[in-house]
Amino acid sequence: xxxxxxxxxxxxxxxxxxxxxxxxxxxxxxxxxxxxxxxxxxxxxxxxxxxxxxxxxxxxxxxxxxxxxxxxxxxxxxxxxxxxxxxxxxxxxxxxxxxxxxxxxxxxxxxxxxxxxxxx
Amino acid sequence: xxxxxxxxxxxxxxxxxxxxxxxxxxxxxxxxxxxxxxxxxxxxxxxxxxxxxxxxxxxxxxxxxxxxxxxxxxxxxxxxxxxxxxxxxxxxxxxxxxxxxxxxxxxxxxxxxxxxxxxx
DNA sequence: GTAGGCCCTGACACCGGCGTCAAGGCAAGC
DNA sequence: GCTTGCCTTGACGCCGGTGTCAGGGCCTAC
Numbered sequence: 001x002x003x004x005x006x007x008x009x010x011x012x013x014x015x016x017x018x019x020x021x022x023x024x025x026x027x028x029x030x031x032x033x034x035x036x037x038x039x040x041x042x043x044x045x046x047x048x049x050x051x052x053x054x055x056x057x058x059x060x061x062x063x064x065x066x067x068x069x070x071x072x073x074x075x076x077x078x079x080x081x082x083x084x085x086x087x088x089x090x091x092x093x094x095x096x097x098x099x100x101x102x103x104x105x106x107x108x109x110x111x112x113x114x115x116x117x118x119x120x
Numbered sequence: 121x122x123x124x125x126x127x128x129x130x131x132x133x134x135x136x137x138x139x140x141x142x143x144x145x146x147x148x149x150x151x152x153x154x155x156x157x158x159x160x161x162x163x164x165x166x167x168x169x170x171x172x173x174x175x176x177x178x179x180x181x182x183x184x185x186x187x188x189x190x191x192x193x194x195x196x197x198x199x200x201x202x203x204x205x206x207x208x209x210x211x212x213x214x215x216x217x218x219x220x221x222x223x224x225x226x227x228x229x230x231x232x233x234x235x236x237x238x239x240x
Numbered sequence: 241g242t243a244g245g246c247c248c249t250g251a252c253a254c255c256g257g258c259g260t261c262a263a264g265g266c267a268a269g270c
Numbered sequence: 271g272c273t274t275g276c277c278t279t280g281a282c283g284c285c286g287g288t289g290t291c292a293g294g295g296c297c298t299a300c
Contacts, residue, residue: 004246014247015288033296035247055223058286077230078237086234090227093220100217103175107210110197114206117198124276134277135258143257153266155277178256 003028006038010046017046023059025049025066045069048076056093061085123148126158130166137166143179145169145186165189168196176213181205 003014010017020026021036026045028036045066052062064085065076076082123134130137140146141156146165148156165186172182184205185196193199197206 002247013288015290018249019287031247033247035296053287055226075230075233078234083231083234086227086231090224090231093224093227097217097220097224100213100220104210104213104217106175107206107213110195111203111206111210113195114198114203122277133258135260138279139258151277153277155266173257 001038003036003038006043006046009043010050012046012050020046020049020059025059025062052076055089057085057089061089121158123156123158126163126166129163130170132166132170140166140169140179145179145182172196175209177205177209181209 001009003017007014007017017026017036021028026038026042026049028038028042031037048065048069049062052065053059064079064081068079068082069076071079073079077086121129123137127134127137137146137156141148146158146162146169148158148162151157168185168189169182172185173179184199184201188199188202189196191199196202
């Protein structure tokens with residue numbers, strides 16, 4: 001299938017797919033006229049990529065997952081390299097959660113203060 | 121005091137203070153030679169600004185807080201406009217917390233899967 | 241042959257708080 | 271008068287995934 005069809009089936013844009021390729025995540029074959037040619041494997045791969053991006057991974061983080069899938073594994077996260085990235089990202093997310101929780105508590109406290117001032 | 125001294129006392133840089141001014145957060149007087157002149161009030165203001173920025177507010181969000189302080193209130197968040205911004209930001213933070221929690225659970229699940237595979 | 245629709249590459253725009261460099265003025269000590 | 275160090279304004283860079291535009295090729299239908 002051509003890039004437009006894959007984009008539509010994956011719920012994204014041709015620009016985005018070219019970007020993934022530029023960063024070494026997918027390697028489509030080329031037709032004689034230079035058009036990119038994709039198969040269903042690439043479609044699943046793009047779904048995996050977009051899922052990881054949605055979880056906050058960067059394109060560089062995603063490479064080990066793609067390599068893991070290409071190596072024949074049923075999931076991208078079962079290889080040591082991807083597991084390492086998973087652990088790093090988990091620590092990062094835990095950090096963000098802690099920070100955001102502190103912020104949320106401060107915001108709540110300030111809003112509570114206002115409420116008390118209105119009903120003194 | 122001049123911009124360099126304020127920057128040092130506020131733990132930031134002259135560039136940053138000029139940026140705040142450019143976005144309407146502070147309005148220092150000018151010496152005859154054009155140098156910015158600050159007093160201790162501006163120092164407290166800058167501390168407030170940096171605290172709000174650290175909580176994830178944008179410079180535009182901060183304007184109501186500054187106006188509230190300049191209007192003579194003891195804290196920047198007691199005015200209606202700043203309270204509205206507070207509520208908006210709280211909702212935003214709650215949203216981020218929900219998203220990040222979902223992500224964290226997914227990451228944990230995947231790491232757990234790996235652990236199970238290693239001790240089958 | 242031409243119109244329309246897909247494809248190609250390359251490059252700039254975005255966001256936002258700030259770093260950083262350029263080119264120049266002002267103040268003070270030697 | 272020269273150096274040193276602070277000040278001024280103005281402008282570009284960053285980050286990262288994607289939108290979008292420019293300029294041009296391929297293919298099919300009419």
